[in-house]
Structure formats: structure tokens, C-alpha cells
Amino acid sequence: MSNNAIPRDFLKNVLQNGMGRYVCQLQRITFRFCKSHPGSRHMRDFIENHMLDFTQKNPGVVVYLQPRRHRPPSIVAEFLNGRREMMEMIDKEPEEICKWTEHMRGRSGVQIVNMIRNNHTETPSTQGIWHPFMFRDSETALTKFPNPQLSAVKQTGKTATDYLLEEVEKK
Amino acid sequence: MAHNRVMQWAVLARTWWIYDANQQCPFRSAYRLTTYLQGLHKPVYHRHGDVGDHVVVFNTRHIAMRGEFWRTYKHFHHTRFAGGFSRASAYRVHEEDPTRILERACHNRLSGLDNKRTLMKRLHLFPDEEIPEEILENVTGQIQQVQAIPKKLEDYSQREIDSFPRLFKMPEDYDIESYKRENRLEPDQHTSKAWRLK
Amino acid sequence: MAASILKTIACATARSTLPKTFRISTFMHLKVQKRGYDQYRMRYLKEMYQKRLDVGPEKQRRRSEWINWNYDAEIYAFGQRLGEEFNESTLRQAFINRSYVEGERKKREELGIDIEAVPLQLEDNTELAEEGFALMSSYVKVYLRNIYPYMFEEGISAVHDYLTTDKMLAHIAKHVGCEDLILSEEFPVLESTLSTAFKAVIGALFNDKGQEQAERFVRDFVITQLIEKDINELWHIVNPMGLLKAMLSLNGKGEPEPRLLWKSGANTIMSLYWVGIYSDKEFIAKSPGETVLIAEEMAAREAIKRIMKTDDSRAPLIIGRAAENLMLDYNRVNISAEDIIQKFYEKSHSEKNSSTS
Numbered sequence: 217m218s219n220n221a222i223p224r225d226f227l228k229n230v231l232q233n234g235m236g237r238y239v240c241q242l243q244r245i246t247f248r249f250c251k252s253h254p255g256s257r258h259m260r261d262f263i264e265n266h267m268l269d270f271t272q273k274n275p276g277v278v279v280y281l282q283p284r285r286h287r288p289p290s291i292v293a294e295f296l297n298g299r300r301e302m303m304e305m306i307d308k309e310p311e312e313i314c315k316w317t318e319h320m321r322g323r324s325g326v327q328i329v330n331m332i333r334n335n336h337t338e339t340p341s342t343q344g345i346w347h348p349f350m351f352r353d354s355e356t357a358l359t360k361f362p363n364p365q366l367s368a369v370k371q372t373g374k375t376a377t378d379y380l381l382e383e384v385e386k387k
Numbered sequence: 388m389a390h391n392r393v394m395q396w397a398v399l400a401r402t403w404w405i406y407d408a409n410q411q412c413p414f415r416s417a418y419r420l421t422t423y424l425q426g427l428h429k430p431v432y433h434r435h436g437d438v439g440d441h442v443v444v445f446n447t448r449h450i451a452m453r454g455e456f457w458r459t460y461k462h463f464h465h466t467r468f469a470g471g472f473s474r475a476s477a478y479r480v481h482e483e484d485p486t487r488i489l490e491r492a493c494h495n496r497l498s499g500l501d502n503k504r505t506l507m508k509r510l511h512l513f514p515d516e517e518i519p520e521e522i523l524e525n526v527t528g529q530i531q532q533v534q535a536i537p538k539k540l541e542d543y544s545q546r547e548i549d550s551f552p553r554l555f556k557m558p559e560d561y562d563i564e565s566y567k568r569e570n571r572l573e574p575d576q577h578t579s580k581a582w583r584l585k
Numbered sequence: 586m587a588a589s590i591l592k593t594i595a596c597a598t599a600r601s602t603l604p605k606t607f608r609i610s611t612f613m614h615l616k617v618q619k620r621g622y623d624q625y626r627m628r629y630l631k632e633m634y635q636k637r638l639d640v641g642p643e644k645q646r647r648r649s650e651w652i653n654w655n656y657d658a659e660i661y662a663f664g665q666r667l668g669e670e671f672n673e674s675t676l677r678q679a680f681i682n683r684s685y686v687e688g689e690r691k692k693r694e695e696l697g698i699d700i701e702a703v704p705l706q707l708e709d710n711t712e713l714a715e716e717g718f719a720l721m722s723s724y725v726k727v728y729l730r731n732i733y734p735y736m737f738e739e740g741i742s743a744v745h746d747y748l749t750t751d752k753m754l755a756h757i758a759k760h761v762g763c764e765d766l767i768l769s770e771e772f773p774v775l776e777s778t779l780s781t782a783f784k785a786v787i788g789a790l791f792n793d794k795g796q797e798q799a800e801r802f803v804r805d806f807v808i809t810q811l812i813e814k815d816i817n818e819l820w821h822i823v824n825p826m827g828l829l830k831a832m833l834s835l836n837g838k839g840e841p842e843p844r845l846l847w848k849s850g851a852n853t854i855m856s857l858y859w860v861g862i863y864s865d866k867e868f869i870a871k872s873p874g875e876t877v878l879i880a881e882e883m884a885a886r887e888a889i890k891r892i893m894k895t896d897d898s899r900a901p902l903i904i905g906r907a908a909e910n911l912m913l914d915y916n917r918v919n920i921s922a923e924d925i926i927q928k929f930y931e932k933s934h935s936e937k938n939s940s941t942s
Binding site for chain 3: 230231232237239240243244246276277278280282296297337339342343344347348349352357
């Protein structure tokens with residue numbers, strides 16, 4: 217009901233990333249798994265078959281492997297803005313683990329919340345934002361109000377009387 | 388930053404408008420005046436933003452109502468106590484308070500808005516052409532009138548009347564002066580005595 | 586734990602005649618019906634939470650203290666992430682702070698190792714930082730002078746000072762990943778340490794790859810911080826009308842004439858005045874304001890912005906791919922506001938002397 221209970225934020229671009237050059241915001245990613253437990257089998261499969269592709273494509277991301285006994289598999293991503301995101305990878309197929317790793321690579325480290333607006337700019341207008349005097353003649357500063365000329369309804373077109381008087385004048 | 392501050396001040400500034408209600412219909416005037424009060428004439432309008440302007444109306448004593456409205460248009464009032472209901476025709480209300488009809492017309496047009504009372508506070512009504520200097524100094528623009536004021540026979544000079552071309556000839560036994568005679572009934576003859584205001 | 590079990594058993598045996606639906610609360614000796622949860626659990630959890638708060642927050646540790654850390658890999662990735670190929674030795678040197686070197690020296694003294702016999706093979710980053718700062722400083726000024734050719738020198742200095750403060754460079758360094766790589770004694774890392782490290786990175790790039798690459802780096806990371814920032818606000822002009830008068834007089838134009846354009850609500854708090862400045866009956870600039878004086882001052886500032894060609898409708902900065910073939914004049918010097926005012930005073934004095942004599 218209240219509109220400030222659900223977290224939401226404006227869009228942010230960390231350090232004008234992409235304006236000069238694009239810097240991958242993922243700093244390091246840690247794959248945690250158990251060497252023997254069956255719950256980590258997909259993770260071990262991923263590490264054997266898919267992980268090296270990821271490391272070769274992204275030399276700027278440091279990849280760590282952390283074997284932990286009797287613990288479920290997970291990935292921990294650390295971003296350049298200091299934030300840390302953990303995701304559990306139990307019962308996730310290797311393809312899905314690939315997708316989540318790629319998801320982490322593509323993120324800016326900002327927390328995912330509802331967007332207030334899907335655009336943001338500090339310079340909304342180059343021609344200037346409208347103001348009440350934008351299209352008004354500066355003569356209004358000199359006019360004395362009330363002004364009967366400005367107040368009266370402007371006549372558009374000829375009335376029958378005008379037409380009649382014109383005809384008479386012609387003759 | 389300082390420039391942004393003054394630019395924001397300029398965009399959201401309140402302008403003061405003046406309106407001459409002489410010979411104007413109060414209901415059609417209210418349509419136009421409430422547009423300015425709410426701020427609908429501005430491209431930066433939003434209901435929640437306080438973007439309405441001030442409107443100064445003068446000559447409210449000289450408004451014009453169509454047809455039988457002076458007699459048939461009623462203003463109702465209830466004091467919220469038992470037996471506190473009363474109603475009055477427009478002409479009676481106008482006698483007592485010459486600004487009330489236009490005020491009520493604007494008030495009724497703003498129905499449904501949360502900030503109706505704030506908007507009504509920004510409407511300044513004066514019965515005649517006397518407006519205080521402090522208010523006149525604030526005014527920056529004039530709202531165009533709603534109805535063209537027709538030129539009455541009294542407004543024509545004798546020279547214009549004489550020089551106007553004769554379109555047709557009247558028959559000799561036609562009574563030309565008959566329009567000058569009174570032919571209107573006493574008001575309120577149709578209602579029973581109990582409901583007539585004293 | 587054991588004591589509580591014994592207590593419950595003792596209670597059960599003593600009150601075994603009571604119906605099973607009732608459990609006696611040992612706390613208040615009230616009869617309470619059995620519920621689907623342990624009643625002690627909430628109080629226990631609250632107690633534990635309060636104890637955790639009393640102990641205080643987790644100690645801040647360096648990233649290198651955790652198990653998943655490999656300095657060599659991190660150094661390599663730092664270069665790759667920025668899209669630059671550094672020499673590893675220069676890059677390592679760029680992150681070594683002076684405090685770290687001194688710390689190492691002290692440790693060796695404490696352990697009794699002679700420094701002359703076993704010299705420290707660590708060099709700190711102060712030299713690299715100086716080189717990097719010199720390059721960054723000069724390039725920023727050159728770039729600004731070329732992009733805004735009509736901007737006064739004081740304005741350009743103000744923008745340059747804003748971009749090269751410790752705070753700004755530390756902010757950039759943090760978001761580029763320098764914080765974890767820095768070797769220094771104190772933790773958390775100071776702003777000055779971060780900015781020195783960033784300057785040293787630029788210096789390292791300058792040494793390894795040459796001036797052009799280093800300049801591209803400065804353009805991509807330092808100058809982009811000007812985007813969405815109003816550069817006119819960075820330089821505070823004390824007397825804009827005076828400067829405008831001097832400029833116009835030296836350009837041979839008439840004196841600036843402020844005129845009221847529009848006003849609204851003169852008697853109210855929400856009063857608004859629009860003042861325009863004219864010179865030789867030609868319009869220069871206009872601005873709104875709460876009072877006439879404010880509007881006049883702001884209009885003078887707008888006029889100066891227009892003369893400097895840095896108003897809000899200016900073209901965007903040339904960065905990224907568009908700036909790759911940018912030809913900059915390194916020897917350019919922009920006009921100085923002080924010079925203008927000096928010349929104006931000389932001119933007005935000479936005119937006065939000539940008129941009196």
C-alpha cells in the first residue's frame with residue numbers, strides 16, 4: 217500500500233562507465249563446491265568443462281575455486297564498487313551455472329531494486345525548460361492592467377452589419 | 388547550481404492574471420478561470436505540483452446570465468442543523484453579495500479536487516472596478532473575455548444612428564416606440580407565498 | 586542444558602496428575618496451553634541478538650586476508666580489465682606505498698636483519714605518482730583549453746583543481762579496483778594513498794606505453810567525471826558584472842545595461858523578475874531571480890557563460906571513439922580574467938587622466 221516500503225532507486229552508472237571506455241564491473245568470482253558431495257556434481261561438471269571458456273573470454277575477472285567440505289555449491293561475485301553477491305547453485309545444471317556466471321559478468325555492482333524510471337539524465341533539456349514568460353512579449357512589463365484591448369474578444373470575420381456598411385460605402 | 392535554483396523558481400512561479408467579468412456569463416467564465424487556477428494552461432502541469440496561478444476578477448456585479456437564469460438558477464444552503472435548508476434565486480444572492488455567483492460557479496467547477504480550497508483562495512473577486520493597489524501591482528497578464536459584448540443602442544452615437552442606411556420602409560400605422568414600454572411581470576408570481584424570500 | 590532437562594523432568598514428575606494439554610511455565614507459574622513452538626526460543630534468540638550487538642561489528646579486514654586471494658592474478662587482471670598491457674614490475678611498484686616500505690624496514694630492524702646486507706627490493710610509488718600527476722595535470726589543462734577555447738584561465742584552473750583533488754582521484758581509484766591491490770601500513774586505506782596509487786598507475790602507463798596511451802587513460806577515467814557536472818559552478822566569480830563590463834569595454838562594445846523584462850507577484854513572497862542585459866541595444870543574456878538584484882547578478886553570470894561559450898546548450902565533451910584523432914594544441918594559453926580587469930583599469934585610468942588634463 218505505502219509507496220516507500222518496497223526498495224526502489226533511480227538508475228545509476230558507476231563512474232561514467234562506457235562513456236570513455238567500458239570496464240567490466242565484475243572484479244572476481246569464487247566458485248565454492250564440495251569435492252565429494254553429490255550436490256556439487258553439476259558445479260564440478262561446470263568447472264571441468266565450461267569454466268575455462270569463461271576465464272579465457274574474460275581475462276579481467278579473477279576466478280577462484282574454493283572447495284568446502286560438506287557445504288552446498290555457490291558462486292560469490294565481488295564487484296568494483298565493493299558489493300558482494302552470493303548465489304546458491306544447488307540443483308542447477310551446468311548450463312544454468314554458465315548463465316548465472318554470465319549474468320554476474322554483465323552486471324554493474326549496483327543492488328537490483330525496482331526502477332523508478334528507466335532513464336536518467338542530469339541535462340534534460342538543451343533548449344531550456346519552459347517557463348511562463350518563454351513565449352510572451354516583454355511589452356507585458358510595460359502594460360498597465362487591466363487593459364481593455366487585451367481583454368476584449370477579437371473579432372474574427374465580418375458581421376452582417378459590417379458587410380452592409382461596406383456595401384453602402386462602395387456606393 | 389545557483390542558476391538551477393533561479394530557473395526552477397522561474398518555471399514554477401505563480402503568475403497573476405486579471406479578468407474583466409463585465410457582461411460575461413459566470414459559468415463560461417468559470418470554465419476559463421478554473422483552467423488558470425489549476426495550472427492547466429502550463430505544460431509543466433501536474434495535479435500534485437502546486438502550479439496554479441492567481442486570478443483577479445473585477446466587475447462581478449455586472450455579469451450576465453442567459454435566459455431565465457437570474458430567476459430560475461438557485462443557490463442552495465444547509466446549515467447542518469434541523470430545518471436549516473434554504474435556497475435562493477440567483478438575483479437575490481447577487482443583491483446580497485455580488486461576487487457569490489461567480490465564486491460558486493468556480494467552486495463547483497473544481498469539484499473532486501483535493502486542493503480545491505487552496506485554489507479558491509487564489510481567486511480574488513471584486514464587484515466593481517476598484518481593485519487594491521497591492522494586488523494590481525502583482526498582475527502580469529490579462530485573460531481574454533469569454534463573450535463578445537454586443538454594442539447596445541445606447542452605445543451608438545446619434546450621428547451613427549442617423550447615417551445608418553435605411554433597409555426598408557415601415558408601414559405608416561406601425562407604432563415604432565412600442566419597445567420602450569414596460570411589458571414584464573412582477574417576479575416570483577408563480578411561487579407560493581411560503582417559499583418566497585422576504 | 587542438562588540442568589534445564591532435569592528441571593522439566595522434576596516438574597513433570599511432580600505435576601504428573603495434571604492434564605497433558607497444560608504446560609507449566611517455570612517463569613511465571615501460570616497455566617498456559619501447549620503451542621506449536623518452543624516458548625523459550627524467542628527470548629533466547631533476542632538475547633543472542635543483543636549479545637552480538639554488544640560485541641560490536643565485524644572487524645574490517647583487508648581483502649588479502651581471506652583465503653581466496655592471489656596477488657599475481659589480481660595484478661594481471663587489473664591490467665586486462667582496463668584494457669591496457671602493463672609491465673608487471675612497474676605495475677607492482679605503482680601499488681607499493683611509502684608507508685609499506687617503511688613498515689617493512691622497521692620489521693627488519695626489529696628482527697635484527699641488516700638492511701645493507703639484505704637490501705629491501707621494494708621501491709615505493711612516489712616517483713611514479715609525481716610523473717603521473719604531472720602528465721594528468723598538464724593533459725587535463727590542455728584538453729580543457731582546446732575544448733573550451735574561450736574559457737578564462739581561472740575557470741580552467743578551477744575545473745582542473747576539481748578533477749585532480751584527492752577525493753575525486755580516490756573515488757576513481759576505488760571504482761577501478763585499486764583498493765584491494767594497494768600495499769600500505771594503515772587500514773582502511775586513506776584517500777591520499779588511493780589517489781597516490783592512481784597517479785602512480787598513470788605514471789606506470791606513461792613509462793611503459795608512452796604519452797598517447799596515458800593521455801587516453803586520463804581522458805577515459807578522469808575527464809569523463811565532468812559529464813553531467815556544471816563546469817561554470819566550479820569557478821566562483823565574485824563580481825560578474827564588473828568582469829562583464831571589462832570584457833565588453835575591451836571588445837569595443839557599449840556598457841552593459843540591465844533591463845527588466847518581465848515580473849510577476851511583485852508584492853508576494855513568490856515574486857519573480859526577469860532581467861536582461863543589453864549592450865549597444867543588443868541582447869546578451871537574461872536570467873530570472875527572486876528579486877531584481879538577484880536576477881541582475883544571475884544575468885551577468887549568464888552573459889559571462891555565453892562569452893566563454895560554456896552555457897548549458899554547449900556541445901558535449903569529445904571522449905571515447907570520437908576523441909581518438911583529436912589534435913590538441915599543447916602550447917595554447919587562454920585569456921585570463923585578471924589580465925582583462927587589469928587592462929580595463931589601465932584604460933579607464935588613462936581615459937580619466939586624458940579627460941582631466
